[in-house]
Each structure stands twice: as C-alpha cells, then as structure tokens.
Amino acid sequence: MGSSEQVEAEKVLLLSTHRRQAILNEIQRLKVESTLRPQSKHAKDLPLEKGSLTLSSISLPLKKEYVRALAAAGGKGHHVVCLVKCGEQVVCSKLTSTVASDIKNPCCELCIPGEIILKDIYSDFTVIFEVYCLQAQEEILPHEVKYHIKKNNKATPKKSKHDSVLSRPNKESPAGPQSVRSPSFALMGYVVFSIQQMNKKIWSLNNTPTMSPLEGTVEMRVSCVLTTSIEHSGFLTMFEDISGFGAWHRRWCVLRENSLSYWKYPDDEKKVPPIDSIDLCKCITKEVKPVSRDICARLHTFLLETVREPLSEERDTLIKICKGDKTIIRNLLSADTKEDRIKWCAKLNSALTAVKLWGK
Numbered sequence: 001m002g003s004s005e006q007v008e009a010e011k012v013l014l015l016s017t018h019r020r021q022a023i024l025n026e027i028q029r030l031k032v033e034s035t036l037r038p039q040s041k042h043a044k045d046l047p048l049e050k051g052s053l054t055l056s057s058i059s060l061p062l063k064k065e066y067v068r069a070l071a072a073a074g075g076k077g078h079h080v081v082c083l084v085k086c087g088e089q090v091v092c093s094k095l096t097s098t099v100a101s102d103i104k105n106p107c108c109e110l111c112i113p114g115e116i117i118l119k120d121i122y123s124d125f126t127v128i129f130e131v132y133c134l135q136a137q138e139e140i141l142p143h144e145v146k147y148h149i150k151k152n153n154k155a156t157p158k159k160s161k162h163d164s165v166l167s168r169p170n171k172e173s174p175a176g177p178q179s180v181r182s183p184s185f186a187l188m189g190y191v192v193f194s195i196q197q198m199n200k201k202i203w204s205l206n207n208t209p210t211m212s213p214l215e216g217t218v219e220m221r222v223s224c225v226l227t228t229s230i231e232h233s234g235f236l237t238m239f240e241d242i243s244g245f246g247a248w249h250r251r252w253c254v255l256r257e258n259s260l261s262y263w264k265y266p267d268d269e270k271k272v273p274p275i276d277s278i279d280l281c282k283c284i285t286k287e288v289k290p291v292s293r294d295i296c297a298r299l300h301t302f303l304l305e306t307v308r309e310p311l312s313e314e315r316d317t318l319i320k321i322c323k324g325d326k327t328i329i330r331n332l333l334s335a336d337t338k339e340d341r342i343k344w345c346a347k348l349n350s351a352l353t354a355v356k357l358w359g360k
Contacts, residue, residue: 002137003146007079010134011095014183018083019090026088037122038087049350051358052119053127053224055084058112060131061215062098067108070098076136078213081185084116085128091116097136098213110214123357128192129220131205132185133213188212195357198222226358229257232347234340238262239296239332241318248298248334251275255347258355260304278331280348280355282306288348290341296332300341304331304348 033039060080070077077098084091094113118127143149189205189212201219208216232255237248251262254269258281261274283306291303310327314320321328335341 002139003141005146007095007134007136010184011079011081011092013181014081014132014185015083015090015092017183018085022085022088022090038124049226049230049354049358050120050122051224051226052117053086053121053125053222054118055116055129055220055222057219057221058082058093058116059219060110060112061217061219062108062110062213063215064108066098066213076138079134079136079185080110080112080188081132082112082116083128083130083132084118085130086118086121086125089118089121091118123195123354126192126194128190129203129218130190131188131214131218133188134185188214189216189218191218193222195224198224224358226257226354230347230351230354231256232344233266234344235336236262236344237298237334237336239319239334241320244317246318253333255344255351258351260348278304278306280351282308283352283355284328285352288345288352290345291332298332298334300336300338301332301334302341302345302348304333305329306331 029038030036079095079097081095082093084093093116096110096112098110118125139146186209187207189208191203191205193200193203201221203218203220205214205216205218208214234253235250236253237250238253240247240249251264252266252269253260253262254274258279260278260280262276263269263272263274283304285303285305288302288304291301295303306329307326308329310322310325314322314327316322319330319332321330333344335344
C-alpha cells in the first residue's frame with residue numbers, strides 16, 4: 001500500500017472497470033436498437049461522417065483551505081485521474097497528484113498533463129468527463145520486501161544462468177485468485193456535454209462531495225474535427241462574369257473536405273494550383289438543389305452562394321450582390337446529366353452539414 005505501483009494498479013483497475021461496463025452497455029444497445037449508430041431524435045438527418053474530439057489544457061482549481069493545510073502539514077495530498085466516456089469508448093488521462101507547495105505561495109490549481117482524444121465519434125455525441133481522486137499514503141514496505149528480493153549475507157557466489165534473485169510471494173492475492181473488487185479511486189464530480197457546448201471554457205462539476213479537495217469547476221479546451229473527408233470529382237459547367245457578359249466554362253471540379261476547387265482539365269489537378277476554390281465554410285446556401293427558372297434556365301443547374309467582406313467601391317454584377325456590410329457571390333454550376341446533378345447536390349449537402357456541425 002502507498003507505493004507508486006499500487007496507485008498505478010488502481011488506475012488500471014478503474015479504467016478496466018469502466019471500459020467493461022461501457023462495452024456491456026453498448027452490447028445491450030445493439031441488441032435493442034439493431035443499429036451501429038446510436039439512435040437519437042435527429043440521427044436520421046445527420047451525416048454519417050465521424051470526427052475526433054480533443055480535450056486539452058485541463059485545469060482543476062483546488063480549495064484554498066485544502067491547499068493551505070497540505071502546505072502546512074507537508075502531506076502527499078491526492079492522486080487525480082480523469083476519465084472521458086462516449087458510447088463504448090473510455091479514455092483515461094495521465095495520472096497526476098496534488099503535492100505540498102510553498103505555504104506562502106501555494107498553487108491553487110491542478111493541471112492535468114497531455115491531451116485526451118476520442119476518435120470515431122458521430123456529430124450528435126454525448127461526452128461524460130469524470131474526475132477521480134485517491135488519498136495518497138506513505139509507502140510502508142522497504143524496497144527488498146516489496147519486490148521479494150532475497151538477501152544473502154554470505155559472499156556473493158557466481159550467478160548461474162538459471163538463478164533468480166526474486167522469490168514468488170506466498171499468495172497471488174490476499175482474497176484468492178478469483179477475487180474481484182472495485183477500484184479505490186472515488187468520483188469527485190462529472191460534466192456532460194455535446195457539440196453545442198464546445199466553446200465553453202469553464203464547466204461546473206456535478207455531484208462534487210463536500211470533502212472533495214476540488215473547488216467544483218474544471219477549465220479545459222474542447223475542440224473537434226471531421227476525420228472522414230467527403231470527396232467527389234467530375235466535370236461541371238460554371239457561369240462566369242466576363243466584362244459584364246455571362247459565359248459558361250466547363251471545369252474539372254474536386255470537392256474535398258471544406259472546399260470545391262476547379263481546373264481546366266483533370267490532369268491539371270496534380271500539376272498546377274486550381275483556378276479558384278469555393279470555401280464551403282463561407283457558404284450561406286441552406287440546401288443545394290436545382291435553381292428556379294427565373295434565376296437560370298439551363299438544365300441541371302444548382303446554386304452555391306458564399307459571403308465575404310465588401311471591397312471599396314464594389315458594385316453589383318451578374319454573379320455579385322452588394323448588401324452593405326457583406327457581398328454575396330453566386331456560383332451557378334451545371335451538371336451534364338440529371339444523375340450527375342443529384343450526386344453533386346447530395347455530396348455538397350453532406351459537406352455543408354458536416355462543416356456546420358464540425359467546423360473546418
């Protein structure tokens with residue numbers, strides 16, 4: 001008891017216990033729902049693409065009374081570890097400890113080192129962030145006893161290849177080889193959040209015990225990114241404004257992640273930079289679909305509208321609309337066939353939904 005090995009074993013036991021329970025819950029969900037994606041209210045309307053979530057700069061404010069008492073007594077404090085759960089995934093942070101600091105300038109914050117990353121999660125995720133503490137103890141066993149090292153006071157004999165300086169303990173476990181027990185780490189509070197709360201920096205811990213060394217809040221940076229890229233390529237005919245006259249030009253277009261880039265020929269994609277790109281992050285089109293005939297009479301045409309800051313002395317053109325503090329660019333794109341138009345619209349709508357949910 002009290003050794004670093006015992007604390008690490010308790011951490012592994014904590015992680016394994018919660019991972020086992022999460023997997024059992026996921027198995028039960030699969031039996032009931034019979035779907036790989038967890039069912040939710042808007043799950044059918046959301047894209048199937050997955051992303052990754054990163055928690056960094058995690059800081060846990062400590063109670064001032066606890067810090068003063070720890071500095072005055074010179075105790076070891078607590079061992080702290082964080083668990084992040086999402087579906088069947090349970091990820092653990094690095095183990096850290098509250099240690100006695102200078103009584104005049106005590107440190108009132110505990111920083112969790114490193115990052116916690118969740119991979120392959122859907123955009124309608126629900127993440128549970130939990131904080132666990134374990135009271136630190138003085139190590140009571142000397143090194144030789146802890147590692148069962150035999151001491152021999154006689155002259156050191158020549159060591160053979162089959163000799164071992166370690167002896168096996170009398171019992172593998174005090175409770176027997178089939179014993180199962182709960183981890184000693186105690187829950188000190190938790191936070192539940194989804195993609196809508198990612199911009200928050202300070203969170204309140206729920207169910208924080210009165211005797212907890214923590215103040216009851218956690219500061220952390222939450223960021224997520226789409227990891228499954230949406231890609232599509234093919235020829236589209238684009239409308240361009242040339243000196244006030246409209247012209248249609250056939251371009252090789254490539255949809256990749258959050259932009260639609262285009263070249264004159266397919267071979268140019270690997271040789272030269274694109275003629276231009278349409279940034280989907282600046283797109284204000286809610287749904288990509290065939291345009292009405294009063295906008296364009298050309299068959300299989302759809303519209304992508306983007307917005308940017310206006311330039312000085314900018315005026316309206318065939319593809320540009322100036323509205324005070326913003327300028328709207330109309331990108332008219334025409335597919336060769338109805339089938340091509342349906343594919344392009346579906347891919348662009350999936351990309352726009354993913355951009356709105358996950359960002360860049």
